Amino acid sequence: MKTPVTAERIIIRTEINAEAWAKFQAYVERVGMTQFAAVGRALEFFATLDDTSQAVAMGHIPPDLVPDAARLALVRMSERDLAADLLEA
Numbered sequence: 073m074k075t076p077v078t079a080e081r082i083i084i085r086t087e088i089n090a091e092a093w094a095k096f097q098a099y100v101e102r103v104g105m106t107q108f109a110a111v112g113r114a115l116e117f118f119a120t121l122d123d124t125s126q127a128v129a130m131g132h133i134p135p136d137l138v139p140d141a142a143r144l145a146l147v148r149m150s151e152r153d154l155a156a157d158l159l160e161a
Contacts, residue, residue, distance in 0.1 A: 086111070122148060 124145045
């Protein structure tokens with residue numbers, strides 16, 4: 073069920089394994105960020121990715137196909153950049 077987003081900020085709960093938590097904790101301590109800021113930035117970044125990159129990040133593409141997915145993503149980015157260059161000309 074999708075809920076309409078009406079607030080500027082949304083608060084969510086998440087669950088991760090102990091190893092991921094330890095690495096996340098080490099990261100936020102190393103860079104001096106709060107946990108909320110780091111998670112928020114990671115989710116905002118994820119939301120900007122194209123479908124192929126999101127699928128790779130979520131493990132929806134088998135590891136042996138990831139190089140092909142990366143090539144496809146690069147071709148798509150190249151086509152967008154070419155189209156943007158043509159529009160600016």
